[in-house]
Amino acid sequence: MNFVQGKFFITEKTAVAKQIYSFRIECPEVVKIACAGQFVHIKADGFLLRRPISICGLDREKGLLRIVFEVRGKGTDKLSQLNKGDFMDIIAPLGHGFTVNRDYKKVVLIGGGIGTPPMLPLAEIYGDRATVITGFRNSGAVILQEDFGKTGAETVLCTDDGSAGVHGFVTEPLAEILKKNGADMVYACGPAPMLKKVSEICREKNIPCEISLEERMACGVGACLGCACRIKKNGEEVFAHVCKDGPVFNAEEVLW
Amino acid sequence: MADLSVNICGVDFKNPVIPASGTFGYGREYEHLFSLEKLGGISVKGTTLKKRTGNLPPRIAETPAGMLNSVGLQNPGIDHFIEEELPYLLTKNTVIIANIAGADVEECVQIAEKLEGTQVHMIELNISCPNVKQGGAAFGTSCSMASQVTKSVRNATTKPLIVKLSPNVTDITEIARAVESEGADAVSLINTLMGMRIDINTRRPVLHNNVGGFSGPAVFPVAVRMVWQTANAVKIPVIGMGGISSGEDAIEMMMAGASAVQVGAVTFSDPFAPVRIISEIDEFLNRKNIDSVRDIVGTVKPW
Known part of the structure; x- marks a missing residue:
């Protein structure tokens, strides 16, 4: 690092x-x-x-x-x-960022609320090979749609109250897209309940998934061990640290 | 340039600034920013006999001018420290202080015995961790327990022995005297104060451990007071810490009676803080035409 x-x-x-x-x-x-x-x-x-x-x-x-x-x-x-x-x-x-593989032909990027911004650099990398599903509370909280549009990625906008885009959570379009087209990888950042659900959907479909986590943090560099999160590594439950081991984790490792 | 060197229990430090245990890991992360050689010493992450996973998150809460933590001594255990971390640290040309914490007296003794065959320069016996259920603060808040654990570790090691004291006591000088009489070569203080924050929306404590250790600039006056009282009560050197965030704070702590200082929480805000504080101490001494930092120790003139 x-x-x-x-x-x-x-x-x-x-x-x-x-x-x-x-x-x-x-x-x-x-x-x-x-x-x-x-x-x-x-x-x-x-x-x-x-x-x-x-x-x-x-x-x-x-x-x-x-x-x-x-x-x-x-x-x-x-x-x-x-x-x-x-x-x-x-x-x-x-921190440890997303795994990017330029050979991937189809990826899905999921952003929930203020978890949406870290998806933009991925959309820029994958361009039209990416489908970006973003979800917000309401139309007033929607961000970055133009930026995602410029990347060439397909975009799906959802709001909790239906005031913009599709009425509902990001997990519904995700399940449909995976059912229809599959994906080489799913990347997600957003509230914990959303990430948990996204992880479950990907596990069912056997599609690799990386998620970006958040935790109260002090040093940011891996020294103080404050920002712990529970993960499973080599069959053992351990506390990893969001600042250094993450914020991006393999969804399969994360214990909710 | 003033003479910044200090000697504590026969160990030479090139300057009096030591990153505090638990705030600096084993130094590896900060070496990306500056050479560890610049530091007076490093008090490494508290080490237990066996690996500890630590407390459930959240472990961090912010407070006005400070923070709470409840990490709970997450560490890979003494064998890992000796095999994987210590050899690297010993190449850094700075004083390495092994901070040790045991669940009971026997465990403290076993850790000290394991360190006896190593080249580590000093041992800092932590009898004050507020975030573990066994050992920790239970040792540090009772004179008889503090005496007992100090005596046992003293018998197990020939290394200079610093005992790190808890501020969560009625009279810290009693504990300081107790560990001095059992053979401690120095005392370091203060460990964190016990604190708590509550999220008023969820009515949950912010820390999963409910309570945690309070540190940062907010605790500085408490630390200065306790260092001053302790320095007046014991003959062994006092290493002062608690909320130091500038060279001027370090000077103040040394005037209160500290022979050296440890810096902790400020590093989270300014990762260069330890080296910045060294140069700020030097600037102060030069400005005041003081030849040696040793000349300011305990020079407060009480009313």
């Missing part, structure tokens, strides 16, 4: 939905070594603990890193007050 810590220039800030912000940060040294599924650990002024945020975009030509996050509490609220021209203090890239 290789990572850097520094203060990097914010080149763009946009509000993409209510309380959800997109930032582009100029940090070529991070972008050069980062991959889809990794995260950045951001210092919020006045808070002891950093905030782990998934990478949403890697512009390797321009050296720009993109993150999209939702204001969930005081720390993310503080981060959302940063503006274009400010510097963001990050440690990155951190």
